[in-house]
Every structure is written in structure tokens, then in C-alpha cells.
Amino acid sequence: MVRAPCCEKMGLKRGPWTTEEDKILVSHIEKNGHGNWRALPKQAGLLRCGKSCRLRWINYLRPDIKRGNFSREEEETIINLHEMLGNRWSAIAAKLPGRTDNEIKNVWHTHLKKKLKQNQAKTQIILQSTTCDSNSPRQSESSDLDILPSHQAYASMSPQPSSSDFSSVTDASVTLNNMSHIKVDDMDFSESFPEFDESIWSEPPLVETTSNMPLDLLAVSTDDQSQAQSQFNPIERVDLGDNYDSILDDDMDFWYNLFIRAGGSTELSEF
DNA sequence: AATTTGCACAACCGCACCGCC
DNA sequence: GGGCGGTGCGGTTGTGCAAAT
Incomplete structure (x- = not known):
């Protein structure tokens, strides 16, 4: 038996975020921070679960996120760190300012592992x-x-x-x-x-x-x-x-x- | 031009961990 | 010490787009 996703169960929205939702989330966090992710969507007026909000913020909306392709230096760092740390993406991400564990994980699976x-x-x-x-x-x-x-x-x-x-x-x-x-x-x-x-x-x-x-x-x-x-x-x-x-x-x-x-x-x- | 295939990446899910009561 | 809620993490899936057929 598969457990129903929490968002679906609660009648909350899933899938890609709209720009409007992004604006609401960013605006709310800038004003109030994100002390409690579970309570945040309700306070902000978003039909999303707290987990989804957290993920969106951490992986996409955070102001210090670095955008664009990975440099060779970054890729080499990932390879070397992966060799030492294994699939500990968050630990690897900690060594690459502005990069998220999710992003690094994706790059690894789509580019680096293949190479x-x-x-x-x-x-x-x-x-x-x-x-x-x-x-x-x-x-x-x-x-x-x-x-x-x-x-x-x-x-x-x-x-x-x-x-x-x-x-x-x-x-x-x-x-x-x-x-x-x-x-x-x-x-x-x-x-x-x-x-x-x-x-x-x-x-x-x-x-x-x-x-x-x-x-x-x-x-x-x-x-x-x-x-x-x-x-x-x-x-x-x-x-x-x-x-x-x-x-x-x-x-x-x-x-x-x-x-x-x-x-x-x-x-x-x-x- | 239409369809298929493959790729890249965002998002989700489930589990583990931690702190609090 | 055990239950519970919140958060973090890693694996997996879904989706959009471009290239190939």
C-alpha cells in the first residue's frame, strides 16, 4: 500500500511553482523569516505544504543561490569530494557556496558520473x-x-x-x-x-x-x-x-x- | 511536420535524526 | 525513556525541452 502524499491528502497544490507563488513565499520569508516551515504556508497564504515551501526556498529562491553552469573547478571539487564523502550531497554542497545539494546531486547523475x-x-x-x-x-x-x-x-x-x-x-x-x-x-x-x-x-x-x-x-x-x-x-x-x-x-x-x-x-x- | 527519444533539472517521497515535552 | 513534531537528507519521479528519426 502506498501512502498518499501529504499535499494531496490535505488538498494542497503540488507540482511546479508559479512566479506568483514564488513572490508570495519570498515576500513572506523576507518579512518574517522561516522559523516554522509547517506553519509558514498557512501564514503566507500558500496552498503548499511546508516541506514544499522549504524545498523551493532552499533550492531555488534563496538569495545566495548561485545560478548558471558549474565551472570546471566546481565539477572537479564535486568529483574529489564525492570520492571522499560518497553520496553525502549536503556535505559536498557545504563546500560549494551557492550550490545546493539537490543541484549537485543532479549534476552528478546527469554529467559527472557519466563522464x-x-x-x-x-x-x-x-x-x-x-x-x-x-x-x-x-x-x-x-x-x-x-x-x-x-x-x-x-x-x-x-x-x-x-x-x-x-x-x-x-x-x-x-x-x-x-x-x-x-x-x-x-x-x-x-x-x-x-x-x-x-x-x-x-x-x-x-x-x-x-x-x-x-x-x-x-x-x-x-x-x-x-x-x-x-x-x-x-x-x-x-x-x-x-x-x-x-x-x-x-x-x-x-x-x-x-x-x-x-x-x-x-x-x-x-x- | 510529426513523433519519438534522451537529457536536464525541479520537485516529491520516505526515512532518519534531533530536540522538546 | 518514549512519543511526537519539525527538519534534513538522499533517492526517485515528473516534466519540459531539444535533438534525432
Whole structure:
């Protein structure tokens, strides 16, 4: 049995707010504040429940609400905070002045989660393509590195990494010299990526490889891009050529630049 | 041009928590 | 300590609009 919504039960209005209702609510709160949300609609002459009034005020009418699209900085902050706090939207919102938990939640579900998944998939394709041996069947469908989200690497790094900060990625760990040692087994991505569609791995890889080599991975935020690039010896950057375009699109540029330095003598031709 | 599909976002619902009596 | 009301929070749904067919 489904409980009838309180507003409906009370004969109160539901659905989108009209500008007239907004004016009444704002005017009332400016004059009297909002000490008691339940009593407020009656006092203000609104046919809404207190909960609805509170939500409208908190998420839309409050004077300090920031309007417009989220900046990249804000989006990166959300991603980083979500990684630390999980779905605690109000806690995340507290770190972003003018943004509401509802807004952040919406942005996460409609933009950021999708982008992270895409980037995770692309990073995985690159990693698998460079680590699997073409002479043998494709390796395990779900190696530990499969679940390494690129932003994990970013979040664990210093702001201005240099190439010497990285050693090889082998097995299931990423070692960042003088920094943290990430062991993928110890990570719990279930919260950050609770419903990742594993079927993506059944798709054929975008690129083929003939080597089975370790590789260094560096993911940096857009803000750090120019500095990081300037610190990299060009020869250390793998130019993926046409394949690069097929693997990395604007989203990748937007969130991360992925530099892969193949170990040993790996050249472009490996791709 | 009409219809369908997908996206973005506002709004709602139910539960948990907290303070008061 | 338990009941109750108010509030906050996170998940979900509804709606409008634009793009695709």
C-alpha cells in the first residue's frame, strides 16, 4: 500500500511553482523569516505544504543561490569530494557556496558520473591494449587494473608531477615515487562506481598491441595540464596518432590528459 | 511536420535524526 | 525513556525541452 502524499491528502497544490507563488513565499520569508516551515504556508497564504515551501526556498529562491553552469573547478571539487564523502550531497554542497545539494546531486547523475565512467572505460582500454600480449588470448576480463579509475591516480598525485614521480605500473598496483602507493585490491570503488556496466568489456578493444610491457601512467587535471606537459620530455609521451583520436575525445581532454609512457622500447608502432 | 527519444533539472517521497515535552 | 513534531537528507519521479528519426 502506498501512502498518499501529504499535499494531496490535505488538498494542497503540488507540482511546479508559479512566479506568483514564488513572490508570495519570498515576500513572506523576507518579512518574517522561516522559523516554522509547517506553519509558514498557512501564514503566507500558500496552498503548499511546508516541506514544499522549504524545498523551493532552499533550492531555488534563496538569495545566495548561485545560478548558471558549474565551472570546471566546481565539477572537479564535486568529483574529489564525492570520492571522499560518497553520496553525502549536503556535505559536498557545504563546500560549494551557492550550490545546493539537490543541484549537485543532479549534476552528478546527469554529467559527472557519466563522464567518469567514459574516462574509466577509455583508460581501461588503453591499459589493456598496452599490457595484453597479442600472441596469447586476451587476458582476464577483469584484472585488478580494470577498475582503476583515472581520477584515482589524479587524486593521489601532487599538483605538479614530474615524470620522475612515476615508476612502472605492474600487476595490480600503481607506485608513485615519494608519494602514495596505491594498491588496487585495497580500494573500494563500489560507491563511486556502483553500477558500472561491465558489458563494455565484451566489446572488441579499440586498439591492438603486440607487447606485454609495463607502463607508466600519469593522469593530470586540466589545470595542471600545461605545467605537466612542459615538464615532460616529448619522447616520454606516447603519440597515439590516429588512434589517439579514436580513444580520447573532448571528455578526456576535459577531465584528464592521459600520458602513457611505455616501458623499454615501446614505440608508436605498438599501437 | 510529426513523433519519438534522451537529457536536464525541479520537485516529491520516505526515512532518519534531533530536540522538546 | 518514549512519543511526537519539525527538519534534513538522499533517492526517485515528473516534466519540459531539444535533438534525432
